[in-house]
Amino acid sequence: MAAHNSLMNDAPLAPIAFAEFVRGLPKAELHMHIEGSLEPELMFALAKRNGITLPFASVEEIRAAYDFSNLQDFLDIYYQGAGVLITEADFKDLALAYFQRLAADGGTHAEIFFDPQTHTDRGIAFDTVMNGLLAGMDEAEKTLGVTSKLILCFLRHLSEDAAFETLEQAKPWLAKLAGVGLDSSEVGHPPAKFARVLQASRDLGLKVVAHAGEEGPPAYVWEAIDLVKVDRIDHGNRALEDETLTARLVKDGITLTVCPLSNLKLCGVPSLDVHPLKRMLDLGLKATVNSDDPAYFGGYLLENYLATAGAVGLTRDDIVTLAKNSFAGSFLSEGEKAERIAGVEAYAAAH
Numbered sequence: 001m002a003a004h005n006s007l008m009n010d011a012p013l014a015p016i017a018f019a020e021f022v023r024g025l026p027k028a029e030l031h032m033h034i035e036g037s038l039e040p041e042l043m044f045a046l047a048k049r050n051g052i053t054l055p056f057a058s059v060e061e062i063r064a065a066y067d068f069s070n071l072q073d074f075l076d077i078y079y080q081g082a083g084v085l086i087t088e089a090d091f092k093d094l095a096l097a098y099f100q101r102l103a104a105d106g107g108t109h110a111e112i113f114f115d116p117q118t119h120t121d122r123g124i125a126f127d128t129v130m131n132g133l134l135a136g137m138d139e140a141e142k143t144l145g146v147t148s149k150l151i152l153c154f155l156r157h158l159s160e161d162a163a164f165e166t167l168e169q170a171k172p173w174l175a176k177l178a179g180v181g182l183d184s185s186e187v188g189h190p191p192a193k194f195a196r197v198l199q200a201s202r203d204l205g206l207k208v209v210a211h212a213g214e215e216g217p218p219a220y221v222w223e224a225i226d227l228v229k230v231d232r233i234d235h236g237n238r239a240l241e242d243e244t245l246t247a248r249l250v251k252d253g254i255t256l257t258v259c260p261l262s263n264l265k266l267c268g269v270p271s272l273d274v275h276p277l278k279r280m281l282d283l284g285l286k287a288t289v290n291s292d293d294p295a296y297f298g299g300y301l302l303e304n305y306l307a308t309a310g311a312v313g314l315t316r317d318d319i320v321t322l323a324k325n326s327f328a329g330s331f332l333s334e335g336e337k338a339e340r341i342a343g344v345e346a347y348a349a350a351h
């Protein structure tokens, strides 16, 4: 038996295409808004189930409307789309549909954002959102083997008081939440506006992340690390405009959850070939690849890896580094991280 095994191990491996290598590589997704994974087909199905009339006649008409010049353009349509989510079953179906796409892309772990205020402000109970998402996460782990964590995002275009109210609603659910984040309209709503509610969240044992440097200036990234003391930066692209800041992010090993197709769709970069991902890796930044709002930006996790690899010339080693960074930057325990990273290394060694 031993001789047979060693023969098998010595046999040359059939070359597999680059895309298949990346698909099979275990990967975590750390920046994905679950409401942003609502595909037009599901949006229509849920609208029908809930007796809601959409301002679009067809799936094609919805897709045609996904032509954005900036973050706000996108947010307006994204909040409108989320209006079809009413029941626990809707949130569960939404989450499961995402995890199925993630599993097909070789994703094995996800830390997903949700925006409770988008739902509570239109009369949906906080508990409905939580029960639905958690049911989807549980089923994904059982049926797909994909693990996940939840990150509650405060909408930064709303007030600090509203964020504190949301944190109060989250208190019975603390054991089910990994952390809190800041999303929505960045410019004009710096991290400092939410420093107190983010500190209160940390005091409750939650991790803290913030979108910073997506459209906002390097000063917002400075605030996120120095004032808010975030555990990760979501996006962080504009940090590269400030050399001292870049050096600090490298020195502290702060994970950046970069979203290349999102940056392209929201016109943060004019084309993918000038996307800074390769530069980030070469500078030693702990960059990761993520899909942000995949139903709106034209690609899930694998497509973000492949499109960017083709456009900026990521090497096989770069891809392996990105996958390792995705687990190292996750909120899994240190033991789990080490295990997952060993899995990435074993896969890379075997292919």
Ligand code: HPA
Pocket: 033, 036, 071, 078, 183, 184, 185, 211, 214, 262, 292, 293
């Ligand atoms: N940026 C900020 N807020 C968001 C995003 C984004 O890409 N997606 C959903 N909320």
Ligand code: ZN
Pocket: 031, 033, 183, 211, 234, 292
């Ligand atoms: Zn985002």
